[in-house]
Amino acid sequence: MLAYQSWNRYPSVRQKADILHWATDVLPDIQQGETLLPYGLGRSYGDVCLNQGGRILDTQNLNHFLHFDRAKGILRCESGVTLAQILSLIIPVGWFLPVTPGTQFITLGGAVANDVHGKNHHCAGNFGHHIRQFELLRSDGSVYLCSPQQNPEWFRATVGGLGLTGLMRWVEFQLIPINNPLIEVETVKFANIDEFFSLSKASAFDYSVAWLDGMAKGKSLGRGLFMQGNHAAPQWNHGYCMKNARKLSVPIDFPGFTLNKLSIKLFNTLYYHKQIKKVSTGLAHYLPFFYPLDGVENWNRIYGAKGFFQYQCVLPYDNPAVIKEMLKTIANSGQASFLGVMKVFGDIQSLGLLSFPRKGFTLALDFRNHGEKTLRLLEALDVMVSANGGVVYPAKDARMSAQHFQQFYPNWEDMLKFIDPHFSSGFWRRVTK
Template sequence: MAGDVAMPMSWGRYPRLAQRVVHMADRRGALPLPAEGSILPYGLGRSYGDSCLNGGGTLIATRGLDRFISFDRESGEITCEAGVSLAEIIEVALPHGWFLPATPGTKFVTLGGAIANDVHGKNHHRDGTFGLHVKSFELLRSDGTRLRCSPEENADYFAASIGGLGLTGLITTATLKLKRVGSAFLGGQSIKFGSLDEFFDLSAESAATHEYVVSWIDCLGEGETLGRGHFLRANFLSAEEAAGMRSRRSLPLAVPVTPPVSLVNRLTLKAFNAAYYNRQSVRVAQKTWGVDGFHYPLDAIANWNRIYGPRGFLQYQAVVPPRDQRDVAEALLEEIARSGQGSFLVVLKVFGDRRSPGLMSFPMPGTTLALDFPILGEATFKLLDRLDAIVVEAGGRIYAAKDARMAPETFARGYPDIETFRKFVDPRMSSSFARRVMETA
C-alpha cells in the first residue's frame, strides 16, 4: 500500500520531512502496511518535535478510528477507538458530570496519542499521568497479532505502550476511567509571586487544597525579577456553586498566515512579560473559569504556532528531581535570561509522587519547566544543549513528545528503562525521533 507522499508537520513545525501517509478507518482490519519501510501511528500531530514523524517512512493516520463504543454514566468508564480526540470525549462526558482524569494543555489530541505520550496536566500532584487512568487497550502489531493490554493482561506490553511513542504497535481501542466533577466551571485564585522561593512555598501550600496548580514564569527576569510570575490554583465548582453560570462564548481567533519572521523576539518578550506580570494589580485575585478557559486557553487561537515564523519553534520541557529543584530551576532561568531567547508562555510546576505505569513516561517527582524557543539558528540549539547539561547533571530528563534535537546520550541518561523498552518495540514501527536517539543510544 503506497500511500500519498506528504509533509505532515508536528506542532513545532520543525523538522519538515517527506513521508507517505495511509489512512486507517476500520479497527478490525489489518494494518495498512507498505511493502517495505517503517510505519508509525499519527493522530492529530500535536507532539512538538519529531516523535510523531517518520521521515522517509509511512505514517498511519488514525483519525478515521473515531467511534465511541460504550460509556457507563454511572461508573465513568468510556471505551472508544483510539482516533477519538479528547475534545470529543469531553463533549460526550462533561454534560453527564465526567471529565478527563488528566489532560494536557490542548484537547486536540487523540486518545491513542494521549496514551502513547502518557500526557499529564495541572493535577499531576494528585492524580498523576493519563496512563494511571487507562483500564485497558487493544494493541495491533505489524504481524497481525492483537493484544488486549491491561495491568493484569499482557502487563509488560501495557507498560511499554504507555509513554511508548507509538513504537510498540497501533492502539485501536481503549477504555478510560473518567473523573467525576460537579460542574463545567472551576474556581480559585491567581497569585502574583516575586521569586522562586515564593513559588515553591505556594506549591507546597496549594498541593493539599487545590486539585489544579500551575504557574507562569517570566523567563527573561533577572536579578530582583528572576523567578517572578503568576500562580494559578483551582478546583471544580459544585453544581450549587456554579448555579446560574454560563460559558462565555468568545469570537474565534486564528493566525491566518505565517509571518516572514518570528513575532517572538527579545523586544516583544520583554514588553509582553512586563505587561503580563503587571496586569494584575492585587497580589491575590479570585477567579472563575470555564473548562476551556482554564485548561485550554491556547486552543481558542487556531494555528497559534504560526507566530514563530517560517523556521518554526522548539518546545523544551524538562523535569528535575526534588533534591536541588529550586537551585536547578534558578540555573535554567538564568541561562535562558542571558540568552535573550524564550517565549511568552512559560510553565513551571511541581510534579507529584504518583508513579506512572509507563516504562518510558516523562513525569517523575520534582519540578518541570516548559517553554518555546523560536528557531534562530545555531544559537538556539546551543542554548538547549546547555540547558540539557544542567538537567542531566541534576538527574533529570527531557520530554520526548516536545523534543526535536536532544542527543542520544541525554535520552539514555534520562530514561534508564530504555533497554527493557527495546524488547517491546514492533519491528516495523519507527519514527524520526527513535532513529535519532535510540538507534545509537
C-alpha cells in the same frame, strides 16, 4: 507531506501516509525496509510523531465511541477520538477527564502513547494511571488485550511507548465526577522563583500551574502568576455558561522581526502586571482554565516559518538552585518566549517504561528557531538537567542527543523487545543510534 507535521513545524520531513478508516482494518503492506508509525493530530513537538522516509498511519477516522457506562464513568472509544470530542460527550452528564494536557486537540491514542500529564499530577498522576485496558494490533496481525493485570508488560511498554509497540485500536479508561463545567480559581502574583517554590509547597488545590516570565532577571528571576483551582461546588451548577467568544486565528506566519527580545520582554511585563492584586479569586469555565491556547487557532504560526522548539524537563525537588541557574541561562540568552510554564509533579511513580513524569518541578518554555544559537542553548540546558538527576520530555523534543536520552531513560533497552519490528519514528532512530 506538509499536512503531516508536528506542532512546532520542525523538523520538516517527507513521509507517506496511509489513512485508516476502521479499527478492524489490517495494517498496510509495506516495502522492505519501510516502517510505520501511528499519527493522530500531530500536536506533539519535534519528531516523536514523524517518520522520515517511512509511512504514517493516519488514525483520525478511528473516532467512534464504543461504550460509556454513565453510572460508573467508564469510557471506551477508538484511539483516534479527540479529547475535545470526549469532553463534549462527558461534561453534560457530570464527568471529566482524569488527566488532561494543555490542549484538548489531541487523540486518545496520542494521550496514551505520550502518557500525558496535567495540572493535577501531584494528586492524580499521568493519564496512564487511569487506563483500564486497551487493544494493541501488531504488524504480524496478532492482537493483545492489555491492562495492568492482563499482558502487563505490554501495557507498561505501550503507555508512554511513543507509538512504537503497534497500533492501539481502542482504549478504555476511568473518568472523574464533576458538578458542572466550572473551576473555582485562585491566581497569586509572585515576585520570584523562591516565592513560587513556597506557593507550590503550600497549595492544597487539585490543579496548579504557574506562568513564568522567562525574561526576568535579578531579584525578579522567575516571577509570574500561580494559578490553582478545583472543580466548582454544586451550588454553581445553574445560571452560568461559557460566552460564545469569537475564536482568534493566526492566518499567516509571523515575520521573524515581530518576535524579538524587546517585544517578548514587553509582552511579559504587561502580562505579569495585568493582575493588580496580589491574589485574585473567581469562577472560570473549564476551557480557558485548562486550554488557554486552544482559543487561538494556529498559534504556532506566531513563531514564523522556521518553527520553534519547546523544551520541557523535570528536576528533583531537592535542588532548586539548578532551576534558578537554568532560568538565568535562559534569561541571559534573550531567547525565551511568552510561553513559560512551571508545574509540580507529585510522588506518583509512572507506569510506562519511557514515561516522563517523576517527582519534582517541571519547566516548559518555547524558543523561536534561531538555528545553531537555539540548539546550543538547549544543549546547555540538557547538560544541566543531566548533571542534576532530571530528564527531558520526548514528546516536546526535536534535537536531544542519543547520549542524553539513554542517560535520561535507562529503560530504553528494556523497551527494545516490545517495539514492533515494522514500527519506528524519527525520534527513536535519532536517540537510539
